[in-house]
Amino acid sequence: MIISVRSLSYDELKRNLSQDDKIVIWSCDTCVKHCGIAGMEKMTALEELLKEDGYNVIRKELISESCQINLAKKHKTAQEDIFREATAIIVLTCEIGYQCVKTVFPYKKVIGTAKTFGAGNFSNRKGPILTSPFESTCLEPNTEGYTLTNLVENFNMFPKFFDADKEPNPEKITITVDGKPLEVKKDSTLLDELLANRIRIPHLCYDSSLGSIGACRMCLVKVEGKRGLIPSCCTQVEEGMNVTTEDEEITSLRKSVLQMIIAECEDDIQRSRDIRYWMRRYKIKENRFQLPKKNETVDDSSDVLIRDPNRCILCGRCIRACANLSGQKVINFANRGSNMVTITGLNEPFANTDCAHCLACVHYCPTNAITPKSISKKISGYPFWTLISYPKKMASTS
Amino acid sequence: MIFSKIVPYEEIIKKLDKKEDKIAIISCNTCARTCGNGGISKLNELGLRLIRDGYYVTDEAVILYVCSEPMLREAKLDLEANTIIVLSCSAGWASLTRNFPDKKVLQVTEDIGLVMTDTDKEIFKVIMPYKNHESEMGKEYRINTGEPLVGEKIKVRCV
Structure with a gap:
């Protein structure tokens, strides 16, 4: 991964902006996200800070890999009206991502926020570390790596994101959740606020980076004055809202939804951490529905990905990740109702599609229906005469 | 993305010992694959060539990000080998050097x-x-x- 650190203070950022600017915040979702200076959460924090100071943020644009210039161009085309209107783009990416954005938007004010130091690792113990620094840093290559704290101290950079310079103070409203009052951000989604306040609500199709479509029906809650149960991922918070997140009816409904998902998909769907957690929580031990199991072919044609439709729960996360984050639209739904399936390209193998291998679908799939292709095999004990057929064996195992 | 170039095959075998070394080849499937120095095809190519030349290759693995320790842990590598050839950038090599301190980890690429x-x-x-x-x-x-x-x-x- 590429190691980058924030190089601009909030005051310097504001000096580059004017109050009349129409601002787009652009962020990469790969290396810099792991360095703690990008991603949807950080974009939202920056948007709140800027709005509080009277700036006009018109869009947050999340891209799966900002160093792929063709993806940046596709984002520009997909949001042409917004980008035509925009006068400034704040870029939360590494320096390569910055140059891609600058190339795609040559006549806009593009403000880079990070300095790139070289290549590094993500360590379990230390987080992101720099192991192969650029010579300009005067640091020696080091397998143990330099932590971000080392870099910040040595190069006078900024240790955390912009919100560390100034705490955002968004407008708050009060709602009641399970009889207790709760202060939440105005104009935000009910599910986001419940999760932010550590109230666990099951959700499979929702992710704050991808938005909501209300497909999985797992996050249903009761809101006083509203008919029936409503999906909390598609509901905005309102002043005085009275929400019930758990009662007998809600639990029974969530259990049924979960059991139907398990009944239809392959048994190894239970390897998914989220599904396993909720099965334990709702004490689901066996399957009460007898639905025919899917029997689709696993697509391992790609060099990078394996797609197993038998694990797919049709939550649409991969489709939204591919369309919104990468801009490629390689994955799609086909057919309707109970015949609905996800397909790649024009119902062709992954290898024949325009997949950019940005891996957005892999990162957002909740059930491991799309996984990276990793191979680990023992190949000891080849007698000499089998070597003639060795390439064929390798091809079939890969 | 990080671009690295693989050194010539002759230089790789100079670092190997036919009698002593049990070799594992670990290939990165992201940047190195994109730059033509990793992924499944390069792994197969190098593995085949080494076996043909009489080297003892015991393990082969393709990992999405060799530079990520969580990914390495997920791969649950149980290597019989005492020597690892890494087809990735120097960051991937550093990651394996740290995680397999008892093995000889060979860097066969150069970062560009x-x-x-x-x-x-x-x-x-x-x-x-x-x-x-x-x-x-x-x-x-x-x-x-x-x-x-x-x-x-x-x-x-x-x-």
């Missing part, structure tokens, strides 16, 4: 710099080279093979 890619045109372009490779600045290569290209197909405005 950071690149911008265009997967539609199947090209990548060197944007931030390391100091020893400043002459590579602006050069373009074919994705997956690393074959050098003539002419400029990605126009960058601000390098």
Whole structure:
């Protein structure tokens, strides 16, 4: 991964902006996200800070890999009206991502926020570390790596994101959740606020980076004055809202939804951490529905990905990740109702599609229906005469 | 994305011992694959060549990000080998060196710099080279093979 650190203070950022600017915040979702200076959460924090100071943020644009210039161009085309209107783009990416954005938007004010130091690792113990620094840093290559704290101290950079310079103070409203009052951000989604306040609500199709479509029906809650149960991922918070997140009816409904998902998909769907957690929580031990199991072919044609439709729960996360984050639209739904399936390209193998291998679908799939292709095999004990057929064996195992 | 070039095969075998070394080849499936030095095809190519030349290759693995310890842990590598050849950038090599301290981890690639890619045109372009490779600045290569290209197909405005 590429190691980058924030190089601009909030005051310097504001000096580059004017109050009349129409601002787009652009962020990469790969290396810099792991360095703690990008991603949807950080974009939202920056948007709140800027709005509080009277700036006009018109869009947050999340891209799966900002160093792929063709993806940046596709984002520009997909949001042409917004980008035509925009006068400034704040870029939360590494320096390569910055140059891609600058190339795609040559006549806009593009403000880079990070300095790139070289290549590094993500360590379990230390987080992101720099192991192969650029010579300009005067640091020696080091397998143990330099932590971000080392870099910040040595190069006078900024240790955390912009919100560390100034705490955002968004407008708050009060709602009641399970009889207790709760202060939440105005104009935000009910599910986001419940999760932010550590109230666990099951959700499979929702992710704050991808938005909501209300497909999985797992996050249903009761809101006083509203008919029936409503999906909390598609509901905005309102002043005085009275929400019930758990009662007998809600639990029974969530259990049924979960059991139907398990009944239809392959048994190894239970390897998914989220599904396993909720099965334990709702004490689901066996399957009460007898639905025919899917029997689709696993697509391992790609060099990078394996797609197993038998694990797919049709939550649409991969489709939204591919369309919104990468801009490629390689994955799609086909057919309707109970015949609905996800397909790649024009119902062709992954290898024949325009997949950019940005891996957005892999990162957002909740059930491991799309996984990276990793191979680990023992190949000891080849007698000499089998070597003639060795390439064929390798091809079939890969 | 990080661009690294593999050293010639002759230099790789200079670092190996036919009698003593049990070899594992670990290949990165992200940047190194894009730059034509990793992924499944390069792993197969190098593995086959080493076996044909009489080296004892015991394990082969392809990992999505060799530079990520969580990914390495997920791969649950149980290597019989005492020598690891890493087909990845120097960051991947550093990661394996740290995680397999009792094994000889060979670096067989050299970092060139950071690149911008265009997967539609199947090209990548060197944007931030390391100091020893400043002459590579602006050069373009074919994705997956690393074959050098003539002419400029990605126009960058601000390098």
